[in-house]
Amino acid sequence: MAARHPERFEVVALAAGKNDRALLAQCVAHRPRHAVLADAAAAERLDAAVRAHGLATQVRHGPAALEEIARGEDVDLVMAAIVGAAGLPAGIAAARAGKTVLLANKEALVMSGALFIAAAAEGGATLLPIDSEHSAVFQSLPRGFVCGRAGEFERSGARRIVLTASGGPFRTTPLERLAKATPEQACAHPNWVMGRKISVDSATMMNKGLEVIEAHWLFGAPLEAIEVVVHPQSVIHSMVEYADGSVIAQLGAPDMRTPIACALAWPERIASGVGALDLAGLGKLEFERADAARFPCLSLAAEAIRLGGTAPAALNAANEIAVEAFLDRRLPFTAIPEVIGKVLAEANVEPLASLEQVYAVDVEARGLAARFVARLGPAARLSA
Numbered sequence: 001m002a003a004r005h006p007e008r009f010e011v012v013a014l015a016a017g018k019n020d021r022a023l024l025a026q027c028v029a030h031r032p033r034h035a036v037l038a039d040a041a042a043a044e045r046l047d048a049a050v051r052a053h054g055l056a057t058q059v060r061h062g063p064a065a066l067e068e069i070a071r072g073e074d075v076d077l078v079m080a081a082i083v084g085a086a087g088l089p090a091g092i093a094a095a096r097a098g099k100t101v102l103l104a105n106k107e108a109l110v111m112s113g114a115l116f117i118a119a120a121a122e123g124g125a126t127l128l129p130i131d132s133e134h135s136a137v138f139q140s141l142p143r144g145f146v147c148g149r150a151g152e153f154e155r156s157g158a159r160r161i162v163l164t165a166s167g168g169p170f171r172t173t174p175l176e177r178l179a180k181a182t183p184e185q186a187c188a189h190p191n192w193v194m195g196r197k198i199s200v201d202s203a204t205m206m207n208k209g210l211e212v213i214e215a216h217w218l219f220g221a222p223l224e225a226i227e228v229v230v231h232p233q234s235v236i237h238s239m240v241e242y243a244d245g246s247v248i249a250q251l252g253a254p255d256m257r258t259p260i261a262c263a264l265a266w267p268e269r270i271a272s273g274v275g276a277l278d279l280a281g282l283g284k285l286e287f288e289r290a291d292a293a294r295f296p297c298l299s300l301a302a303e304a305i306r307l308g309g310t311a312p313a314a315l316n317a318a319n320e321i322a323v324e325a326f327l328d329r330r331l332p333f334t335a336i337p338e339v340i341g342k343v344l345a346e347a348n349v350e351p352l353a354s355l356e357q358v359y360a361v362d363v364e365a366r367g368l369a370a371r372f373v374a375r376l377g378p379a380a381r382l383s384a
Helices: 020-030 040-052 063-070 085-096 113-123 132-140 175-180 196-204 206-218 257-265 297-307 311-327 333-346 355-383
Strands: 013-016 034-037 058-061 077-080 100-103 126-129 158-165 226-230 236-242 247-251
Touching (some): 013 020, 020 040, 034 040, 034 063, 040 058, 113 206, 132 247, 158 206, 175 333, 196 206
Parallel strands (some): 013 034, 034 058, 100 126
């Protein structure tokens, strides 16, 4: 989007994990002032490469460098897109520094919701969603709605948020066949091209459960005011129902460039490169209730919200371990929610007070999940 609108945006900093080659290509294209890698060896390679290209980009590594840049005076907007707990410190630092924070990862609000919202309130930060569903909700709420502000949902006149879900690749698969589902089948999403982990989350609908947690924090909506509806075409990205019975929806082609452009330019609108939506060509839009028996992860996410505190962080960690085991063929597909449920039942849930606590719960939940995977994996394979 920065390349499409160079007159509007300057890329000040870019970050990556270990892929110095991909980051080098971005540095050559955008010439940022800073580039940060998580891996020290990768940072050394990138530093040598940017100098060979005659770039003035300063290359650093580690979370402390990322935090410093995220709250720096030369940065206005921060795209929080680092997957997992690794992105939490920089995201919270940006919020506390009063930046406009574009939330592209789920972990910021799933793992540290209360802490993140408190940091944004303390710093006067502006929170804007990048997830297509939350972007759709935000666009369907009244102009001027402030994400993360206490009481904002009640003041808006809204009474219900409807998050749409594609239903994933197993929406119509007979339930008795799900136990033998393969990673290849789970990753074959009908509408979106995504990574393997998020594709499995879509197949279990844990992605939608995590989005319910996000919506709870971002929009200040109680659990009972958030509903998930299956919409196979993925054209209506989400809806808001108001007290007078009106329902406002955001529609568009399933293309992440739309919510990215929306957040970057908000409250203005800019070209994203996404083509026009051909409603006549679509023919029809379908909706179904989410089947609790087919998608038990939805109920697990709701339970995490009810438990509160560190429970959502435990849920997220357990899901990551269970999905990894499924992708490695160490756990059947239907055992993913079983592992998560057992972790939620045994994890030590406490009121959320610090990031250190989030990390501790993450480690504990991963250990519990690994133990349950070891127990359930072989037994489930033998019985399949």
